[in-house]
Amino acid sequence: MKSNKVPGRNRKHRVLLYAISTCGWCKRTKDFLKDNDIEFKYVDVDLCSEEDREEIKKDILKRGGRLSYPTIIVDDDVIINGFHDDMIKEALGI
Amino acid sequence: MILLKEARQRAENDARMHGYYLHPDPEFLRNLLEGLTRNEDRYGYPSCPCRLASGKFEFDRDILCPCEYRDADLEEFGFCYCALYVRKDVHEGKTSIVPIPERRPMKKQTRAYAKVVETSTEMQPHVPSTESEQPSNIEMKMWYCRQCGYMCFREDPPHVCPICKAKAEIFAEIIITTQVLTPIRRVKE
Structure with a gap:
């Protein structure tokens, strides 16, 4: 699956964002991470092949998440559904 | 190709209505x-x-904007799932906009992940399939509003009756059974 990498000076955590390319909340999340200089990878799920979508679905569900976007996964450990900046800040320690 | 101003006009008209x-x-x-x-x-x-x-109309019909969940979300939270439409108090800044839970049932959400033959690659326009190898497994039914008599043909009854605003629970399914009482004979001329 192809992910896009956004460089940032803060590389303390491994951040993966599942997003939808047309979603306002997903854009807000991307902007938030960029503004905070966080390095992250993102996948626009709507631009993915059906096989990749299925993989993403399994990945989110196995972590106990919901199939809504944005979904942010920090360090393979924390999953946050929706742009909850307070939760993202806490997970990233910023 | 639809222009941004047309989309804006359409949304503004619907909001006003x-x-x-x-x-x-x-x-x-x-x-x-x-x-x-x-x-x-x-x-x-x-x-x-x-x-x-999903890119298939029959799977996505409930999330065509304005989606089926908008009115219920506006009533409960003051804005819809994507927050395109908001209530007056939100517009006036009295209620803030935060992410809200997805109201769309899981069984409908997962249809966007269903395996189909075609695949779309990044940045290429998605071509809606006309004849997918996967037959539509959506069972459409006839429903009527027991309050006002409004009838529709859908997978589920609407959340709210568009005519009298009765809730989904008021709707009942119409089941038509056919019974041939007398054999039909072709009359020879």
């Missing part, structure tokens, strides 16, 4: 409207910009 407003942040609003035009271009219909569409 229902006594709603559009998202107060001009940039956020523009993003949503651009998302709607993008979806209309690639799928052929304006599905919700914040939900994963």
Whole structure:
């Protein structure tokens, strides 16, 4: 699956964002991470092949998440559904 | 190709008709409207910009903007799932806009992940399939509103009756049974 990498000076955590390319909340999340200089990878799920979508679905569900976007996964450990900046800040320690 | 101003006009008209407003942040609003035009271009219909569409109309019909869940979300939270439409108090800044839970049932959400033959690659416009090898497994039924008599043909009854505003629980399924009472004979001339 192809992910896009956004460089940032803060590389303390491994951040993966599942997003939808047309979603306002997903854009807000991307902007938030960029503004905070966080390095992250993102996948626009709507631009993915059906096989990749299925993989993403399994990945989110196995972590106990919901199939809504944005979904942010920090360090393979924390999953946050929706742009909850307070939760993202806490997970990233910023 | 639909223009942004047309999408804006359509949303404004719909908001006015229902006594709603559009998202107060001009940039956020523009993003949503651009998302709607993008979806209309690639799928052929304006599905919700914040939900994963399958690209098949019969699977996505409930998330065509304005989606089926909008009115219930506006009533409960003051704004819809993507926050394109907001209530007056939200428009006036008395209620803030935060992410809200997805109201769309899981069984419908997962249809966007269903395996189909075609695959779309990044940045290429999605071509809506006309004849998928996967037959539609959606069972459509006839429903009627027991309060006002409104009838419709859908998978589920609507959340709210569009005529009398009765809730989904008021709807009942119409089951038609046919019984041949007398054999039909062709009369020879």
